[in-house]
Every structure is written in structure tokens, then in C-alpha cells.
Amino acid sequence: MGALRLIEEDGPGPAMRRRLAGFAHTLRGAGFALGHREVADAARLLATPLAERPERLRAALRALFCSRQNDLARFSELFDAFWLGRGAKRAAKITSQGLANRSPRKFEAGPGAGDASAAALSETTNAPAPEGASADGKGRKGGASGHEALSAKDIRKLVNDAERAEAQALAERLARAMRARLTRRERARTRGRRIDLRSTIRHSISHGGEPLELKFRQRKPKPLRLVVLLDASGSMESYTAFFTRFLHGVAISFRESEAFLFHTRLAHVSSAMRERDPQRALDRLHLMAQGIGGGTKIGECLTSFNRFHARRVIHSRTCVMILSDGFDTGAPEILEGAMRGLRRRCKRIVWLNPLLGTESYEPSARGMSVALPFVDLFAPAHNVASLGALEPYLARL
């Protein structure tokens, strides 16, 4: 690397350019978003004193090519592997995280026993019953039209792969449609609180400078932010694939959204969920969730959410959505403390429990009964329709 000569006027030689292009290719494969301008700038850097020492070049290219904290460590390993031939095997693994490689274990929705029932929202506290809670996925409910039968069916009861895939795709489309409808509602406002002097004056010229027509401005409401915490424990297995697709739809379409996955520990999966291709997103999610053992520690996971993430992801118009069956293997006191902490921080807590769709279900699981007093909306989520029924509620937040 040391012997870099200026062969062309302001750039490295052709061999060096090719290597740089190769490196850019490797990075793109690993999920880095590089444009032509970045690579062109990197070529300029190769002609500067920074290129004389690998560690300087690493620091320089890192500042140029990385755009978020997660990239930093991955970049250094890829750089070392490519330019210095160090730890090539490990780097290969890192690269493959961005690619759609087959994952060893899949979130698969298996058939199971269970009763489907009407999607009726049961509210625990101050939230009034949403109009249109009958949401059966017909007509105006854009995303779910023509799938009434399927959208009312309990996910666990879907036996064949085709049906399951369709329900998952429906969940994703529902999430996208929700976003579109929620924003349309916000745009409908016209009259404002503040007078817009700029356009008032502009319009006054035609009246000879007399500001006859007053123009108003309205501050745009803060977009609703959804923070979704998905329970990925064994007991939720038959629903996980379905919810993950829903989560993916939410992450893609709501720009203001954050996704977390938990079992025994909490994983922040927003970046994986923003992957456009659902299969790739699932694969990445999978790699991130690995090493999570058996059991569910909802309380501890929520505690670490409160401690490490809440400050950043929760703002005044945030709805925290927990997707879990409430089977907690940790101590109930921990869960209670965590729920209390969460309550203090955010405006709305929605708990979606797939078991609530079962007629005989009572929220008597220890975890569930401890958490309930802090929850604004306790609703079923065993089929597509029940997810759709949430929309009117979210629209009022």
C-alpha cells in the first residue's frame, strides 16, 4: 500500500482503481449504501498522504463509507480482510449477513389447536370502543379486500403453506395501507392558528396592499410513531412468522417506527426490518435473534428497553405495541416495575395477545395479569382482521 504513485494527475493508478472498485463491490454486498460519488471521493483520497498507512486509510474510508454506528465495526473487519488479508473468514461471515443466504432455522407457522372467534376489542381503560371495530377486511379497507375468509381465520388454523404465505402477505399489506390512511386523515385540516404573513402579503398586492384575505398556517402534527416489541419465544411460535411480516410492513411504510424482538433478551431489529425484500429482512432478523435461549423474560426485556432505548425512541406521540401471549418466566415484580416505567414514558401502550382470540381465554397468566393495569388497549391478534381493527384506534392517537 505504501508505494502509491500519482500516475494520473489527481488519482491513483488503474490497478489501484480496480482494487478500490472491488472493495466498493464487497461493501455493497455487505449492505453498505455507496454511490458513485463516494467511490470517486475515495479515489481522490488514495492520492493523498492518508493512503500511505493502512490505519490512516482505514479511518478515512470509514468516515466516508459508513453512515451509522452499526457500520463502523463491520467496516473495519471488511477493510482488514480486503486490504490486509486479515481475518478473511470472519469477514465472509459478515458479508453474508447482508445477503439472502438460507438461514438454518425458520420462523415457521405450524398448525396448532385453537379456536377462532370474532375480533372484538376489549378495552381495559380509558380508550373508547373504536367505531368500525367490526373490521372484516372488506371493500374500503383497501389492503384486505377479497380475503374476508382468510383474514378472519386464526393463523394457527392455516394448514397449507399457500394460505399461510397469503395471510403473511396480507398482514404486510395491511400495515402499509394503515400508514396511507393515517396520513390522509392528517392532511384534511385547513384552517390554522398562526397567520402566514408571507402569503398574506403576497395576496394583498392585488388589493393594493390591503391585507383583506388572511392566510393561515397550521403546524403539522407530529407523525405517529409505532414502537413494536415482538415476543419471539417458543409459545408464540405459530404466530411469529405472521407478526414478523406485519412488523416488516410497519417498518417499511411508517418511517417513524422502531422494532424490537425479545425472548430472554431484547434485540433492536429496526435496521433488519427496513430491508425492502421481506425474505432478506427475515433472514437478517434471524441472524440477529440467534442465541436467544428458551423461556420468556418479558420483565427483564422491558426493563432493558426502558433503560437503553426508551429515551431515544419514545416521543410525545408514540404508541408502544407489545405483541405477546404474556407467558413470563421471570419474576412478576420485575415485569410490574418495567410496565410502570414504560407507562410513565409513553402515551399509549397497546398489548396484542393472540390468545385473546380464543373464546375461553382469561388473562390469568401471571405475567399478563400483572401487566394489564398499565395497558391502554388489550386486544386480540390472532388473525388479519384483528390487526386491521386497530387502525381506528391508532388514528385517534
Next chain:
Amino acid sequence: MTLPREAIAAKLAEAGYVADRDLATALWMMDHLKRPLLLEGEAGVGKTEVAKALARVHGCELIRMQCYEGLDAQSALYEWNYQRQLLSIKAHEASGAKADEIEAKIFSESYLLERPLLAAIRREVSPVLLIDEVDRADEEFEAFLLELLSDFQVSIPEFGVIRAKSIPRVVLTSNGTRELSDALRRRCLYHHIDFPDVDREAAILRMHQPDLDANLAHQVARMVGLLRKEDLRKVPGVAESLDWAATLAGLGVEDMRQEPEVVHDTLTAILKTHEDRVRVTREVAERLLGKVA
């Protein structure tokens, strides 16, 4: 014009900022590639300070724009001076001027109020433009900013296009409360600032308070480092440790371990919520002090 990397680090130190090598590299590249720098990191790690120090290094003006929810292009770029416009319209009306003459007059430069972004591109000498907490502004503003940062020109419908006289050095900071767009991230160089390690923090303390005892500076740095690992609601930043060091020095403390009472009583300087204050009890403070060698 561009300074070598080592010179930048040294000059930053002169300007009162203790930078690590990666940051110095990034700052050098900013000048070389004419790209903005995006700084991320926890609140209180000194992101804003970087821009201030950079302005001192280059001996140029610092133009700061604080982003907030609802910030729009008008309050960031330019505004017409409405009061003057209204008065002018009235005055001209009395003299019987035509409507289009009035219009040409009131939309001229003397009625234009420049806001930070316009100010930054109209300076003769390139200033440092600090766009603080860009994550607080909304998506539309981000898109607008992106356009400005790539063309460095502004078009004002009533007036015409204003091109940059000099390209400002742009520093953006983000606390990560909202995910920034990939386009903006790609446009910028990226540097993540962590809380300084003990030695660097002690160096920072000594730089701001030259008469601070070296031993005490180290103890404060260590103690704050330990406190940051505790489960606190608001993690103390560098500004807090500066305050605390000043407080302790002012009270004549030379060795923190000798005066646990004073240490506990002055924790107010770094613990800013009641919850945290209750959590760090006398016992906890003493336990942490025990680890401060």
C-alpha cells in the same frame, strides 16, 4: 488552505478541544472532499463543541442553526421583512406608484432577512455551519437540506437564484431520536463520538480549568466514568463533569476519597433527575469512590 491531519489535531487542542485521531482525520477529509460531517453520539459527549472548535481553528464565523420540530425552509433560509413591506406599500400608495413598481421594490434585497442557511452561503469567507440536532426537524426539511448541501444555491421565487460565494464547512449533529434518510447519510462523512475515556476526559477537564489538580481531574474522570455505567435516567455528559470538577476544586477538595461527604453532597452537579439522585445513595457513592484508585 487545507491543513494536514496532525496540524488539525494540534490546532483543535489549541482551540480547547481534545480530539481523537479518527475525528481529526474526518475533519481533514471535510476540507479535502468538501463534504459535510455528520456527528452522532449520546447527548453530552461534545458534538456541538466540535463545530465551535473548528470555527476557532479556521478563525472563521460559526453560524448555528438549531433544528426543532416544525422547522421549515422559511425560518431556516430567509424571510421577508413584512413590517417594512407593509409600511412601504402604504407609503408608495400615497405617492401614487403603480402596483408592479411597488412589487419590484418590496421584493428587493433590502427587504430580505437572512436566516442561518442563507447567511452561511453568502459569506465572503467560508464559515462553519452547525446544523444542530438535525434529527429533530422533519423529513421534508431534511430533503430540503440535502438539496442545499449538494448545490449550495438557493432560489427565491420573488428574487432569483443566490449562489454560494464560498462553500461553508458543514457540521451536522444528531442524537438519533429519528432515523435519518440514507440519502443524507450518504452525502455526509460520518463520525461517532463516544464518551471520552478516563485519560481523555481528565485532559479535557485540565484544558478547561488549567489550575485543576491533575490528581483530582483523574479522580473526577474516573468517578464520572463509573457513574455512567450505573443505571441512570440521565447519563452525565462532559459538561456535567466540568461543573463537578469546578465545584470540588472550589470547595478545596484535593483527594475525593478523603471527603466522601462532600462528594455525595455535590453530586447535584452531575445527577439531574430526582430519580437518579435517590438511586445514588451515600452507600453507592462510597462504593464507587472505593473503585477510584
